[in-house]
Structure formats: structure tokens, C-alpha cells
Amino acid sequence: MKRALALSGAAAAVIGTTLFVAPPAAQADECVGGSSSGKCVEVLSTSVSTTVVETVPMQNSSGTSASFTCGFSQTITRGVESSASAEMSVSAQVAAVGASASVGVSQSVSQSASEASSAGGTVTLAPGESILCERTYSAVTAQVREYSYSGTGTTETARYQVTVPSSLGIRLS
Numbered sequence: 001m002k003r004a005l006a007l008s009g010a011a012a013a014v015i016g017t018t019l020f021v022a023p024p025a026a027q028a029d030e031c032v033g034g035s036s037s038g039k040c041v042e043v044l045s046t047s048v049s050t051t052v053v054e055t056v057p058m059q060n061s062s063g064t065s066a067s068f069t070c071g072f073s074q075t076i077t078r079g080v081e082s083s084a085s086a087e088m089s090v091s092a093q094v095a096a097v098g099a100s101a102s103v104g105v106s107q108s109v110s111q112s113a114s115e116a117s118s119a120g121g122t123v124t125l126a127p128g129e130s131i132l133c134e135r136t137y138s139a140v141t142a143q144v145r146e147y148s149y150s151g152t153g154t155t156e157t158a159r160y161q162v163t164v165p166s167s168l169g170i171r172l173s
Helices: 090-100 113-120
Strands: 002-007 010-015 018-021 030-033 038-059 066-069 076-079 108-111 122-125 130-150 153-172
Touching (some): 076 130, 090 130, 090 153, 108 113, 108 153, 113 153
Antiparallel strands (some): 002 010, 030 038, 038 130, 066 122, 076 108, 130 153
């Protein structure tokens, strides 16, 4: 005999004496575990931010037009940052944030100085003209909630903030 039960929003079914509980996927972005128990990370909110991580000022002090190249000097690498010790893996956090964000994300981003300098290209400046070559880092900051699920319902285990890399880029201003 089969019958359906409602347990704290989780879908459950009793077949004989074995309880099968599906993870509450509609409430969570990423779950790990079996059909009877596991852990989930739910993204509550996200925001995308871009910051300048290196600036190269260029100014033409000569009396004629001149070409300038963005000469960046650093390799920039950024990874996932969390405000708390999380039970869920970094890959699960990245997957959850990626499913909720409007931009692509990854566990880490890296750009060498030569890659950045090439991306910046060459700029011709008139006499007295100046410009800034800026390397930018974009990331998604998410407020997340971790919880566990089992045949008895769900239990929140943590709330924290996680910042997940999106991209490194170049802009001229």
C-alpha cells in the first residue's frame, strides 16, 4: 500500500516500512545526499560587484600624439571567499550561486600581467591627454543558507555570505 505524506515541505512516500524522502529541490539550489537524507545550500540573495584591482595611468606629456600600451605588472588570481566555515563543498556553493546569478561564475579566475596588457591594447593619446587602464574583478556575493533534510524534516545548519568569482577584465577610463 502506498500513501503520500507531507513533511516540512519535503516530498515523501511510504512504501512498506521504508521511508523515501526527496530533497526539497524547489527550495534549494544545490543538494547532496541520498533519497532519505542530505544537505542543501539555498541562495537567499545575490549581488554582482566590480572592483578595480590594478590601475596603470597613462599621460602624454609630449607635444605630439603618442601610442601607449597598458603595462600591467601582476598576475591576479581570485577564488571563492566565505564569511563562515561551510559544510557544503566549494563546488556545491559555486553551483548554487551560478544557478541564481545573472552572470557566469567559477571557483577561481586568473589573469597574467601579459594577458591583461594584451587585452588592454594600444591607445593613441593626443598631447596633454591622459587615460587610466584599469583591471577589474567582478564577483557575485550571495547570502546563503545551509540545511540538512531527513525523514523528519529540515534543519537549518548555517547562514553565511559567500563571494564567488565571475571575471577579470580591462577597462579604459
